[in-house]
Amino acid sequence: MKMVQAGQMATLEVARKAQFGYFLTDGENDILLHKNEAAKELSEGQKVSVFLYMDHEERLAATMKESKIVFGQFTWLEVSDVNRKMGVFLDMGIQKELLLSKDDLPQDRAAWPLKGDRVFVGLKYDKKGRLLAKLGLDVELAELEQPAGKDMLHKSVSGYVYRVIALGAFFFTEENHIAFVHRDDMLGPIRLGQKVTARVKSIRDDGRINATQNPPKAVAYQEDAEIIYQILQDRGGAMPFSDQTDPETIRQKFGISKAAFKRALGKLMKENKIYQEDGWTYLATIKQN
The missing domain is CATH 2.40.50.140 (Nucleic acid-binding proteins)
Structure with missing residues (x-):
């Protein structure tokens, strides 16, 4: 009989009942199906389809609950928990959660998934034969891609x-x-x-x-112009910045590039809402000396 492993579906025979569940056999090994993992009452000698996983004591165990993923497949699983020392845990549809190790996550912790996010993963084994998640990339998505x-x-x-x-x-x-x-x-x-x-x-x-994710240019121009106009109003109608101001100062003060700043000023001047003089920008309501 082909050797069974965690992460696979298998059809096994009920070898015997126990107080806490059933022992299934693959012909060589006993595999526990806990009563909480059994979908119905079983009898000795009955064949049953189960998903195999490693329990918390690192023993091969079985469940009749449907796993959202099996070995050799890739799918999207939801993040159920985040452990900064270990990685993130994924909901695979059974009681045991699936670990996506920190070694397979971005070095920048800010780029780690959060609870409720969804990651595209497959299954792999570590050196001890335990199931871990592995990230799917373009090659795995190619079968789904349009x-x-x-x-x-x-x-x-x-x-x-x-x-x-x-x-x-x-x-x-x-x-x-x-x-x-x-x-x-x-x-x-x-x-x-x-x-x-x-x-x-x-x-x-x-x-x-x-x-x-940036808005279309026409929308961006309008938004930038409105922000600059509001800043002018808040400053009493004048500010020591113009289209001659250096780019870094503009980025620090307004959070936009100099090109975007100049476009917004140009829009406001075309609408006769502002004017510039000696490196300053003024509201048109402020008369020039």
């Missing part, structure tokens, strides 16, 4: 992040497209397993998406 059509351009897409790198994050959309958000196109840090929403910025020749 290339995006040109009609997706500028549309909003949502999905879960399956990979975080220094340059940005990859996520798998609800339409089964692989999308990438560059760090310059993020509204803030993005973590593994997080559900994100972004706008399709471009579509590659292979059908993969480049996305952005």
Whole structure:
């Protein structure tokens, strides 16, 4: 008989009953099916389909509950708990949770999944034969992936992040497209397993998406202009900044690039709401000397 291992489905025979459950046999070994893991009353000699896992004492055990994942498959599992010393635990549909080790998580703890996030994983064994989760990447998602059509351009897409790198994050959309958000196109840090929403910025020749969380330029111009106008009003109608101010000062004071700052000033001047003089910017309601 083929050797059975944790992470697999197996059809085993009930060897004998016990006060706390049943002992199943694969022909060589006894495997405990606790009464809490049995879906019904069983009798000796009966064949039963079970999922195998390692219990808390690292013994091979069985359950009749349906696991959300089996060895050789990849799927999305929800994070049930986070342990900073060990990693994150995933809900696999049975009493025993599945560990995604800290060794397989981003070095930056801020990029770790949080409870309720969903990660794309498969199963692997450690040196002691215990089940662990392993992250799925593009090669595993290839079976599910659909290339995006040109009609997706500028549309909003949502999905879960399956990979975080220094340059940005990859996520798998609800339409089964692989999308990438560059760090310059993020509204803030993005973590593994997080559900994100972004706008399709471009579509590659292979059908993969480049996305952005930044608003369209017209919206961004309007928002930046409104913020600058409000700052001017709060300062009594004048501020010591203009389109001649250095970029770093603008970024520190307004949180935007100099190019965006100049566009917003240009919009306000075109609308006759402000004017500039000697490196200062004024509300148009303040008369020039």
